Amino acid sequence: MRTPGCGREKMADLTLRGMVIRTVDYRDNDRILTLFTAESGRVDAKARNCRKATSPLLACTQPFTYGEYQLFYHKNKYIVDQGEVLESFYPLREDIGRFAAASLCAALCLEGVQAEESNEPIFSLLYHTLSFLTYGDNDPGDLAAAFLVRFLSLSGFRPAITQCAVCGRDMREDPVIRFLPDRGGAVCAACSPVGRRIGKTALEAMRRMLLLDDDQLGRVKLKAPLRAEVLSHLIPYAKLYLPGIEKAAALFTSLHMPPEATEQE
Numbered sequence: 001m002r003t004p005g006c007g008r009e010k011m012a013d014l015t016l017r018g019m020v021i022r023t024v025d026y027r028d029n030d031r032i033l034t035l036f037t038a039e040s041g042r043v044d045a046k047a048r049n050c051r052k053a054t055s056p057l058l059a060c061t062q063p064f065t066y067g068e069y070q071l072f073y074h075k076n077k078y079i080v081d082q083g084e085v086l087e088s089f090y091p092l093r094e095d096i097g098r099f100a101a102a103s104l105c106a107a108l109c110l111e112g113v114q115a116e117e118s119n120e121p122i123f124s125l126l127y128h129t130l131s132f133l134t135y136g137d138n139d140p141g142d143l144a145a146a147f148l149v150r151f152l153s154l155s156g157f158r159p160a161i162t163q164c165a166v167c168g169r170d171m172r173e174d175p176v177i178r179f180l181p182d183r184g185g186a187v188c189a190a191c192s193p194v195g196r197r198i199g200k201t202a203l204e205a206m207r208r209m210l211l212l213d214d215d216q217l218g219r220v221k222l223k224a225p226l227r228a229e230v231l232s233h234l235i236p237y238a239k240l241y242l243p244g245i246e247k248a249a250a251l252f253t254s255l256h257m258p259p260e261a262t263e264q265e
C-alpha cells in the first residue's frame with residue numbers, strides 16, 4: 001500500500017526497513033512508533049492520523065509489524081510519510097502467551113539497542129524470533145529463553161555460564177554452581193558460599209542456545225522444568241542490567257512461569 005501522506009509533493013528523506021517495537025498513542029489518532037532497523041538501530045517516528053480506520057498507515061503502524069517506511073524530517077522529528085507492510089506477524093496479536101514473549105523481546109531491544117546505530121545481529125535475532133513465535137510450534141518460553149541469552153551476549157551483557165564470573169575458572173565439572181546476577185552470572189562455590197544454585201543442565205542449555213544460528217532457533221525444545229529454571233535465572237539477570245524491561249517481564253512471567261520457579265531461594 002503506497003499512498004502519499006498529507007497530500008505533500010516531496011521526496012522522503014529516509015527509507016528504512018524495520019520492526020515496530022513500541023507504539024505510543026497521542027491525540028485522537030496519532031501514534032509515535034519506535035522502529036528497530038538493521039541499518040539504523042532504533043528510530044522514533046510520528047505517524048499522523050494512523051489510527052483512523054481509513055488511514056493508509058493503519059496496517060504498517062501496528063505492534064511487531066515489519067515494514068518499509070518512508071520518513072521525512074521535520075522540526076527535529078521523523079514523520080512517517082508512507083509505509084508498506086512486509087510481514088505483519090499478525091498471529092502474535094491473537095495469542096496472549098506469544099504476544100507476551102514477543103513483547104519481552106521488543107522491550108529488550110528498546111532498552112539495549114542504541115538509537116540510530118546499526119545492529120544487524122540483534123535485528124536478525126529479533127526477526128527470526130518473531131518468525132518462530134508466529135509460525136513455529138515452539139513453546140514461547142523456549143524462544144524467549146533463547147532470545148534472552150543470545151540478546152544479552154550480543155548487547156554486551158553476556159552472563160558467565162562456563163567460567164566462574166569471579167575467578168574465571170572452568171566450572172563444568174563442579175558439583176555446586178550458583179547464579180548471581182550482580183556478580184555477572186555463574187559463580188563457583190569457592191567464590192560464593194551463598195546464593196541461588198543453578199543446575200549443570202541449565203548452564204549447558206544456555207551454552208547450546210548460544211551456538212545456534214538465528215534460523216535454527218526452532219530447534220530449542222526444553223522440558224518444562226528446565227525451561228522454568230533457565231528463565232528463572234535469565235529474567236532477573238536481564239532486569240538487573242536492563243531495568244526498563246520490568247513491565248514486559250512481569251507480563252511474561254505471569255503467563256509463562258510457574259509461581260514456584262520465580263520464588264527466590
Ligand SMILES: [Zn+2]
Pocket residue numbers: 164165166167168169187188189190191
Ligand atoms: Zn570462582
